[in-house]
Amino acid sequence: MKCEQALECITDAAGGILSAELLLQFQEHITQCTQCRIEYDLECATKNVVRHRLHRANPPAALRESISHALLKELETPPVTTSVLRKSITWLSRRTTLAISFGLALILLFYFFTSNPHHRHTQPNDGNMIHLTFNDYDSVLDGKFVPAVASSDPSTIATYLQPAVNFPVAFPPMRRCSLIGGKCTHYCTSHLAHLFYHLGNNVVYLVQTRYSELSHGNELMLPDSVRQQLDRTGWYFETHGSDCNLVIWLKDSLICCAVADIPREQLFASLTQDH
Amino acid sequence: MSQLTSKHREFEREAIPHMDILYNYAVRMTGNSDDASDLVQETFLKAYRFWDKYEKGTNIRAWLFRILKNSYINRYRKETKEPDTVDYDQIQNFFNTIRYDAGDQNDLQEKIFDGLLEDDVAQALESLPEDFRTVVILCDIEGLSYEEIAEFIDCPVGTVRSRLHRGRKMLREKLLGYAKRHGYAPKSSQD
Numbered sequence: 034m035k036c037e038q039a040l041e042c043i044t045d046a047a048g049g050i051l052s053a054e055l056l057l058q059f060q061e062h063i064t065q066c067t068q069c070r071i072e073y074d075l076e077c078a079t080k081n082v083v084r085h086r087l088h089r090a091n092p093p094a095a096l097r098e099s100i101s102h103a104l105l106k107e108l109e110t111p112p113v114t115t116s117v118l119r120k121s122i123t124w125l126s127r128r129t130t131l132a133i134s135f136g137l138a139l140i141l142l143f144y145f146f147t148s149n150p151h152h153r154h155t156q157p158n159d160g161n162m163i164h165l166t167f168n169d170y171d172s173v174l175d176g177k178f179v180p181a182v183a184s185s186d187p188s189t190i191a192t193y194l195q196p197a198v199n200f201p202v203a204f205p206p207m208r209r210c211s212l213i214g215g216k217c218t219h220y221c222t223s224h225l226a227h228l229f230y231h232l233g234n235n236v237v238y239l240v241q242t243r244y245s246e247l248s249h250g251n252e253l254m255l256p257d258s259v260r261q262q263l264d265r266t267g268w269y270f271e272t273h274g275s276d277c278n279l280v281i282w283l284k285d286s287l288i289c290c291a292v293a294d295i296p297r298e299q300l301f302a303s304l305t306q307d308h
Numbered sequence: 309m310s311q312l313t314s315k316h317r318e319f320e321r322e323a324i325p326h327m328d329i330l331y332n333y334a335v336r337m338t339g340n341s342d343d344a345s346d347l348v349q350e351t352f353l354k355a356y357r358f359w360d361k362y363e364k365g366t367n368i369r370a371w372l373f374r375i376l377k378n379s380y381i382n383r384y385r386k387e388t389k390e391p392d393t394v395d396y397d398q399i400q401n402f403f404n405t406i407r408y409d410a411g412d413q414n415d416l417q418e419k420i421f422d423g424l425l426e427d428d429v430a431q432a433l434e435s436l437p438e439d440f441r442t443v444v445i446l447c448d449i450e451g452l453s454y455e456e457i458a459e460f461i462d463c464p465v466g467t468v469r470s471r472l473h474r475g476r477k478m479l480r481e482k483l484l485g486y487a488k489r490h491g492y493a494p495k496s497s498q499d
Contacts, residue, residue, distance in 0.1 A: 092327050100349050103349060199371075
C-alpha cells in the first residue's frame with residue numbers, strides 16, 4: 034500500500050470499519066511509514082478526545098414537560114384561524130412580512146407575464162421531467178402556477194418548503210437573479226420543490242427533486258439519453274424556439290431543472306458560480 | 309378529535325423518544341442549553357404540525373434531524389461569527405517536533421490532549437464550520453454509522469467520510485493550538 038492509499042484509509046481505520054484485507058495492508062504500511070502512522074495516531078487521538086471529553090448532554094426534565102405541554106396546546110388549538118392569533122409576535126410579524134412579499138411577488142409576476150409575450154411549449158403529461166418542467170413554466174408565465182410562499186430570503190423559503198419535501202432544498206447561486214418565492218408539490222409519490230426567480234424582465238423557474246426518484250421505475254422519469262449525459266457530465270441543455278432554454282444539472286443527491294426565456298449562456302452563467 | 313388524539317399518541321410514541329439525540333446535537337451546535345431547548349421545542353412543534361408529511365416507515369430520526377438542522381440554520385446562521393483562526397505555521401512546526409517525539413498512539417494522546425479540559429474540546433468543536441461539526445458530532449459523540457449520517461445530512465457516504473476526516477483534522481489543529489497556548493504541549497514544541 035502506498036501513502037496516498039493509506040491516507041484514504043485512515044478515517045475508516047480509526048472508525049474500525051476497514052475491511053480485514055485493507056486493514057492488514059494498512060497496518061503493514063504504518064509500521065514502516067512514520068508519517069502515515071502519525072497521521073493515523075492523530076486521527077485516533079482526536080476521535081478519542083472528543084468521545085471521552087464531551088459527554089452526551091441529556092435534555093432537562095423541564096424541556097420534556099414544556100414540549101409535552103406545547104403539543105397538548107397545539108392539539109387543543111382549532112386548526113386554521115384562531116391558531117394564528119395564538120402564535121407569538123415573532124410569528125405574526127413573519128406572517129405579515131410573508132403576506133406583503135407574497136402580494137408584491139404576485140404584482141411582479143403579473144408585470145412580467147403581461148410585459149413578455151411567451152410562446153407555449155405544451156408538452157405531454159407523461160412524467161418526463163423535461164416535459165413537466167416546460168409545462169410548469171408555461172403555467173408560471175400564465176400566472177396559474179404561483180409561489181405558495183414569497184420571499185427573497187432563501188432561509189424563509191426553506192423553512193416553508195423543508196418540512197414538506199423529503200430532501201434539503203438547494204438554492205443555486207443564481208447570480209444577478211432575485212428570488213421571488215417557492216412552492217412544493219407532488220408528482221405521484223415524488224416530492225418537488227419549485228423556486229421562482231426574476232432576472233431583469235424574465236422569470237427563471239427552477240424545479241428540483243431527488244435524482245433517485247427518477248431511477249427506480251417511478252412515474253417521474255428522464256429519457257435514457259438525458260440520464261446518460263447527466264451521469265457523464267452533470268449537465269444537460271435543451272433549447273425551445275429561439276431563446277427558451279432549459280438547463281438540468283445534478284447537485285448532491287438532487288436533480289435541478291431551470292428554464293427561462295433567456296439565452297442559454299446567460300442562464301448557464303447565472304447557475305455556474307460555486308458549481 | 310379522536311383522529312387528532314391518535315395523531316398525538318402516534319407522535320409521542322414515535323418522535324419524542326428521539327429527543328436525546330436532537331438535544332445533544334442542539335447543545336453542541338448552539339453552545340448552550342437554553343438555546344438548545346428552544347431549538348428542540350421548535351423542532352418538535354414543526355414536526356407535529358407537519359406530521360402528515362412524514363412518510364411512515366422511513367427514518368424518523370433523520371427526518372427530525374433535518375427539521376432541527378433547518379431551524380438551526382434559520383435561527384443562528386446569520387449570527388454565527390467566523391471561527392477563530394489558528395496559526396498554521398506554528399501548528400506545522402509543532403507537528404514536525406512531535407513526529408520525532410511520539411511513540412505510540414496512547415503516548416501521543418497523553419502528550420498532547422490529556423491536559424485539555426471539556427471546555428477546550430467543546431470550544432474547538434464549536435468553532436468548526438457547520439458541515440464538519442455535524443458529522444463529527446454524529447459520528448464521534450453519537451456513534452452513528454456513516455450510512456446513517458449520510459441519511460441524516462442527505463449526502464453520499466463518501467462525503468461523510470471526507471467531511472469527517474477534514475473535520476477531525478481541523479479539530480486537532482484547534483486542539484493543538486489550545487494545548488500549546490495552555491502549555492500542555494511537549495516542551496520541545498514550545499520553542
